[in-house]
Amino acid sequence: MSKSTVPTSVIRRLPRYYRFLGELENQGALRISSRELSERMGSTASQIRQDFNCFGCFGQQGYGYNIKELREKIGNILGVNAISPMILLGAGNLGKAIATHIDFEKRGCRLIGIFDSNPDVQGRIIGELEVKSTDLLEEFCKTEKPIAAVLCIPKTETAAAAAQLISYGIRAFWNFSHYDLKFEHSDIIVESVHLGDSLMTLAFGLHKITGESDSGR
Amino acid sequence: MSKSTVPTSVIRRLPRYYRFLGELENQGALRISSRELSERMGSTASQIRQDFNCFGCFGQQGYGYNIKELREKIGNILGVNAISPMILLGAGNLGKAIATHIDFEKRGCRLIGIFDSNPDVQGRIIGELEVKSTDLLEEFCKTEKPIAAVLCIPKTETAAAAAQLISYGIRAFWNFSHYDLKFEHSDIIVESVHLGDSLMTLAFGLHKITGESDSGR
DNA sequence: TAGATTGTTAATCGATTAACAATC
DNA sequence: TAGATTGTTAATCGATTAACAATC
Structure with a gap:
């Protein structure tokens, strides 16, 4: 149940999130905070949280984001499984x-x-x-x-x-x-x-x- | 003598202007107004005038822009001749x-x-x-x-x-x-x-x- | 509980659009 | 001159960043 309309600027960033999360997953990482992800990607923690919140609440306060789960959710939004x-x-x-x-x-x-x-x-x-x-x-x-x-x-x-x-x-x-x-x-x-x-x-x-x-x- | 810093958003539009002006020139057109160009390109006349004014005054009030001249100027800004x-x-x-x-x-x-x-x-x-x-x-x-x-x-x-x-x-x-x-x-x-x-x-x-x-x- | 970090609202910044006086 | 269209300022819109209360 996505918010009415997601800005194109956000959608254009999704594939990149998907890529970075894939790499983190391959490296065996389990969780990541918006701050740490922002440092790796060269953006701001604020933007990352805003972006993800366009689609619902993916994280958990005090913990951060579950990498595998987050990646799957973004994948589903992008439709990587709907060939x-x-x-x-x-x-x-x-x-x-x-x-x-x-x-x-x-x-x-x-x-x-x-x-x-x-x-x-x-x-x-x-x-x-x-x-x-x-x-x-x-x-x-x-x-x-x-x-x-x-x-x-x-x-x-x-x-x-x-x-x-x-x-x-x-x-x-x-x-x-x-x-x-x-x-x-x-x-x-x-x-x-x-x-x-x-x-x-x-x-x-x-x-x-x-x-x-x-x-x- | 260009204005201090030109926004990237403007620079990214320059190649497209250059392309459209090239086509107009090939079609034998001599002058064009920001309004007509905006209609062809699917943008606004306002944006076009703003964009061009980042680099100086290319047009002439009451007349519009000289296509050949404008294209050359944009080409020079982009550096198409400085190989x-x-x-x-x-x-x-x-x-x-x-x-x-x-x-x-x-x-x-x-x-x-x-x-x-x-x-x-x-x-x-x-x-x-x-x-x-x-x-x-x-x-x-x-x-x-x-x-x-x-x-x-x-x-x-x-x-x-x-x-x-x-x-x-x-x-x-x-x-x-x-x-x-x-x-x-x-x-x-x-x-x-x-x-x-x-x-x-x-x-x-x-x-x-x-x-x-x-x-x- | 205390610490960490989100979700979310508010503030800022930049880019686009509108308006109009200047001028060819 | 009158009409057209720019150059440019002001208004609007959207996107980014900051801040902080909610909460795990």
Whole structure:
């Protein structure tokens, strides 16, 4: 029975809590206080307690938090056990890397199909999946009912592909294309990873270090 | 002569402005008002004017902003012309994808070396670079003086590798490992891309859609 | 019980939005 | 000039931090 709406800022921190708690559990730790966790994670004890309280009372006064229990609860909130079937579009370098590098199962997802419009890559095996033609998408979605799609396709194709996928029942996108997906009046979920923007942010920092010479005044 | 300190929230929006302005320029548009840009980008005109004013006065009352000029100015702030030499560690699936998929040059960076500790991948060509042994790192850094490093290495190796690289003169990291790099008392720049966390955030949204059945009560 | 640490309210801080005078 | 739109200040909103009573 979660509080009405949990702020996105809190939700974005949950996977990180989950990771840190996992490590602590592996190290054999049983309990942790918000203060100690805050020191390890570089945040404040106050924020940690506030965050957890969005979902109910996980701790015990005078004791702290039970690591195993807390981790499980956060896992349940994130839905790591409610596996969602996903497909991936675009078996280029990036698509291949995502498909092989990410442990979908650990994160509440399962990759059940990979598609590419390029006949040259169709038929190749990535992980345990054979790359299929995008012509088979509609039929596949009808029978296998994936709920989300990873988009590793060029910017120019993204809008059309997303629209098509929605008509096939896809409700969420993990978007790696440089196109800014937006669906104003619908409940489609979009999680975008703009690698180019991320690198530019880094470049800005570098520029500040190095470029004390230029500066157009 | 930029204002004392620009908030990170603003800096993170700059690459996106840069992208949208690039598209407008390609479409042949000459000027744009903060209102029109806000509608295209899904933000507010107020925010756009505030953001730009962190760096000085880019527009003209009654007219709006000159697209070409504005884009150039943002590009200069981001440092897209002040090329920083970078190296990449870890030529696995992800490292290979980053090296080939990202246009570093467009974003103020140049990839000048790829390194991997695994002899099996050493010697392979990725893009235009040959994967080198990590044994050659120190010597390479001495002569080529890269300033930043992309980390596509396993979590367990990240802390040690980062410390080593800093001793070789590296000042910034584009971190794809699942390890949370932190350098409390130094001016090292870290831009982390936690793909796993990103997927989990998506999974949370999916869980909310699908999992109306369970919910611990 | 006394000490520790939570849950929760209140205070602060920063970021976003609104408003409007300045000005092209 | 009149209309449009910025630059900038003020108001609002949300998120973070501090404080402390509740309680294990």
